[in-house]
Every structure is written in C-alpha cells, then in structure tokens.
Amino acid sequence: MKKPLFALLVLLPILVCAQTDDRIYDIIDAVSAERIQTDVTKLVNFGTRHTLSDTVSQTRGIGAARRWIKSEFEKTSKNCGDCLEVFYQKDLIKKGDNERIVHDVMVVNVVAIQRGTKYPNRYIIMSGDIDSRVSDPTDFTSDSPGANDNASGMAGTLEAARVLSKYKFENSIIYVGLSGEEQGLYGGKGLAAHAKKNGWEIIGVLNNDMIGNIKGVDGIIDNREFRIFSEPVPPTETEKERNARRFYGGEVDGISRQLARYVYKNTKTYMPEMNPMMVYRLDRFGRGGHHRPFNDAGFAGIRIMEAHENYTQQHQDIRIENGTAYGDVLEHVDFDYARKLTAVNAINLASIAWAPPAPKEVKIGGIVEPSARLQWSKVDGVASYKIYWRDTTAPQWEHSRNVGNATQFTLKGIVIDNSFFGVSAVSADGFESPVVFPNSIMR
Numbered sequence: 001m002k003k004p005l006f007a008l009l010v011l012l013p014i015l016v017c018a019q020t021d022d023r024i025y026d027i028i029d030a031v032s033a034e035r036i037q038t039d040v041t042k043l044v045n046f047g048t049r050h051t052l053s054d055t056v057s058q059t060r061g062i063g064a065a066r067r068w069i070k071s072e073f074e075k076t077s078k079n080c081g082d083c084l085e086v087f088y089q090k091d092l093i094k095k096g097d098n099e100r101i102v103h104d105v106m107v108v109n110v111v112a113i114q115r116g117t118k119y120p121n122r123y124i125i126m127s128g129d130i131d132s133r134v135s136d137p138t139d140f141t142s143d144s145p146g147a148n149d150n151a152s153g154m155a156g157t158l159e160a161a162r163v164l165s166k167y168k169f170e171n172s173i174i175y176v177g178l179s180g181e182e183q184g185l186y187g188g189k190g191l192a193a194h195a196k197k198n199g200w201e202i203i204g205v206l207n208n209d210m211i212g213n214i215k216g217v218d219g220i221i222d223n224r225e226f227r228i229f230s231e232p233v234p235p236t237e238t239e240k241e242r243n244a245r246r247f248y249g250g251e252v253d254g255i256s257r258q259l260a261r262y263v264y265k266n267t268k269t270y271m272p273e274m275n276p277m278m279v280y281r282l283d284r285f286g287r288g289g290h291h292r293p294f295n296d297a298g299f300a301g302i303r304i305m306e307a308h309e310n311y312t313q314q315h316q317d318i319r320i321e322n323g324t325a326y327g328d329v330l331e332h333v334d335f336d337y338a339r340k341l342t343a344v345n346a347i348n349l350a351s352i353a354w355a356p357p358a359p360k361e362v363k364i365g366g367i368v369e370p371s372a373r374l375q376w377s378k379v380d381g382v383a384s385y386k387i388y389w390r391d392t393t394a395p396q397w398e399h400s401r402n403v404g405n406a407t408q409f410t411l412k413g414i415v416i417d418n419s420f421f422g423v424s425a426v427s428a429d430g431f432e433s434p435v436v437f438p439n440s441i442m443r
C-alpha cells in the first residue's frame with residue numbers, strides 16, 4: 001500500500017503543473033458561428049448605429065440597436081435563472097464636446113453583470129462596440145453597416161454571455177456593448193468613471209474591436225492569427241514609479257502587458273490551432289480603441305482583434321471607386337473566425353473568473369546574492385502560488401515553479417540581474433490569476 005501512495009505524491013506536483021480543465025474545452029465547443037452570424041446580420045440591419053443617429057425608430061438607428069442588445073442579454077439571463085444584471089449606463093455629452101459631437105447626445109452602454117459567488121466586486125470585462133460610422137464621422141444618417149467594425153465584437157460579446165452564463169464563477173464577469181467609440185471613446189470613458197465611482201475592482205478589460213476580417217489589405221488571408229495589443233505600463237504611474245523602473249526594471253511589465261501574456265498563454269494551451277500575436281503597444285499606430293479609457297483610469301485592458309485589416313472596409317461610405325468596392329458590409333465578415341476569437345475571450349474570461357485574486361504585494365530581493373528571493377502577500381483561499389521568470393529579452397514567461405502554499409521562496413542559483421520575475425495565485429483546480437510583477441524591494 002505504501003508504494004502507490006508514495007508514487008502518487010511524487011507525481012502530484014507534475015500533474016498540477018500540466019493541468020487543463022475540461023470545462024474550458026466545453027466552452028470552446030459551445031461558441032456558435034451561426035449565432036454570431038445571426039447577431040451581426042441583425043446589427044447590420046439597423047441601417048446605421050452611429051452614436052448620433054435616430055433613437056426613436058424601432059427598426060433603424062442606435063436606439064433600436066441598443067434596445068435589441070439589451071433584450072438579447074435579458075433573454076440570456078432568463079435562460080440561466082436571472083443570472084445577469086442587465087442595465088443601461090449612460091452619460092449626456094453636449095454638442096461641441098469635440099468636433100464629432102454635432103448635437104447633444106446620450107451615450108448609452110448596455111451592461112450585463114454575471115455576479116461572482118465569492119468575489120462579487122471583482123470584475124473581468126469583455127467589451128464590443130454598438131456604434132458604427134462611414135467616411136464622415138459626423139454623418140449619422142447614411143447607411144453604416146459596421147459589420148466588422150464593430151458588430152463582430154458586439155456579437156462575440158453577446159455570444160460569450162450565452163455560453164458562460166451556463167456556469168458559476170467566483171469573480172464577476174461583465175459583458176458590455178459600448179457606444180460612442182467612433183466619436184471619441186465616450187462609452188469606455190463613461191463606464192470606467194462609473195467603475196471608479198462605484199469602487200469596482202477591475203481585474204482587466206478584453207476589448208474586442210474588429211474580430212471578423214481574415215483578408216488583409218496586405219493580401220494575406222489568415223484565419224488563425226490575431227493580435228493582442230497592450231500598453232507597456234499604466235499612464236497613471238507616479239514619477240517615483242517611473243524613476244524606480246530605471247533601477248528595478250518593469251518597462252515591459254505593466255498590468256495590461258501581464259493580462260496580454262495571460263491571454264496569449266491560455267490560448268496557446270487550449271487553442272493551439274490559433275496564432276496569437278503580441279503587439280507591444282497600446283493600439284494600432286496612432287489609432288484608438290475602447291480599452292484605452294480603462295487604461296487611462298489605471299485599469300488593465302487589452303485590445304483583441306484580427307491580424308490583417310482591410311482599410312477599404314472600415315469607416316467607408318458604401319461605394320465603388322476605381323473598381324474597388326468600399327464599405328464595412330456583411331459579406332466580408334468571416335463568422336467562423338469571429339467564433340474562434342469569441343472562444344479566445346470566453347476561455348480567458350472563465351479562467352480568470354475561476355481564479356483567485358493575485359497577491360497585492362510582491363517583494364523581490366537578491367542584490368549581490370547568488371539567488372533571487374521573492375515574498376508576497378497572502379491571498380485567502382488560495383491553493384498555491386506560482387513563481388515565473390524569463391530572460392530580460394523574452395516576450396513571454398519562460399520558466400515557472402509552483403511553490404505550494406508558501407508566501408516566500410528563494411530561487412536557488414537564479415541571479416536576480418539576469419531575469420525578470422513575477423508571482424501568480426492558483427486555485428485548487430488549477431486556475432491562475434494574472435502574474436504580478438514585483439512592486440516592492442527587499443534588502
């Protein structure tokens with residue numbers, strides 16, 4: 001009897017490291033390209049979803065679109081015993097706030113909260129956009145299908161809610177349709193301010209903006225690659241923190257970057273057919289997206305999107321010019337690709353919502369010593385902690401070690417100067433928090 005037990009104890013740490021959870025595979029399988037197609041089609045059929053468009057009609061304009069989105073979230077909620085709290089979050093923006101606000105407008109987001117069982121005030125957020133535009137950003141009457149930009153992200157968000165509402169999570173998940181993106185990121189600004197005011201603890205924002213195009217303007221056709229944009233460090237950091245980075249590192253290790261690495265790794269683990277591309281910048285060169293207002297408020301947030309854009313199909317009047325058909329129309333959306341990127345979101349929402357909170361404080365020491373030392377604040381109910389490290393030039397964490405339920409550890413023979421380090425918290429069934437880069441120094 002003794003021998004098998006001993007063997008089991010030896011094997012256990014190995015099993016824990018390589019752990020995957022079947023529920024994550026079930027979630028991938030449950031995401032439906034057909035339902036995403038139905039929803040993108042429905043959104044396109046509102047004619048225009050321009051933020052300044054009609055709000056009274058039942059069939060055309062952003063008012064009809066947001067009422068339909070709200071009704072879809074409510075339908076999902078009904079199917080899970082009222083598991084979603086669905087509401088409008090809105091702010092009045094006055095004419096002239098910027099040159100794209102040509103009349104007073106209520107910017108209305110549609111929010112659905114799936115309340116966490118253990119950490120109801122901690123939120124992981126998936127966002128898409130309700131609004132669309134054509135060539136002139138102030139043209140709120142012309143047909144503006146916005147099929148890829150961004151009915152695709154909105155439909156993905158509705159679908160993720162349908163799939164994940166079948167499960168219970170320890171942390172809260174928010175599915176949100178944001179408005180006012182094309183007019184100046186107003187919806188994200190409004191929800192980030194709402195989060196601050198209500199003391200929400202935001203774990204991170206997965207902003208989906210254009211997740212349906214596989215034929216790039218560069219001629220490349222690719223239905224496996226996608227991009228994860230993340231800024232290096234929060235813009236809210238203090239001068240003291242900025243100065244400390246010169247001596248202790250962290251230039252490429254801010255909270256949004258850790259979230260991006262998390263999504264990359266989890267995708268590689270569960271969806272090896274996908275090719276995530278980390279992009280070390282806030283967003284596309286000089287362009288914007290709805291994760292930015294959350295970053296501005298000091299929250300972690302990333303942009304998930306297609307790898308190959310087609311600019312003749314974004315922000316364009318529908319027309320034919322010199323033989324080229326312009327316009328963001330339904331035919332250009334690849335619904336199976338949108339399904340894959342929706343699944344990428346869903347598995348990361350689930351993994352984070354099943355994971356414990358990350359340790360708040362992580363200290364590092366080992367200056368002029370042969371070994372790096374780490375120490376972190378205890379998180380209640382955590383099964384174990386995992387230390388990560390990598391070469392200073394490596395984009396992803398390369399090495400890890402699960403150190404059990406300790407709150408400090410010495411990595412023998414690993415010199416502090418030559419690697420970057422971090423710590424995550426792990427649940428009993430193996431779900432991990434994002435990695436925390438050391439935020440304090442031990443002498």
Ligand SMILES: [Zn+2]
Pocket residue numbers: 149182315
């Ligand atoms: Zn756009």
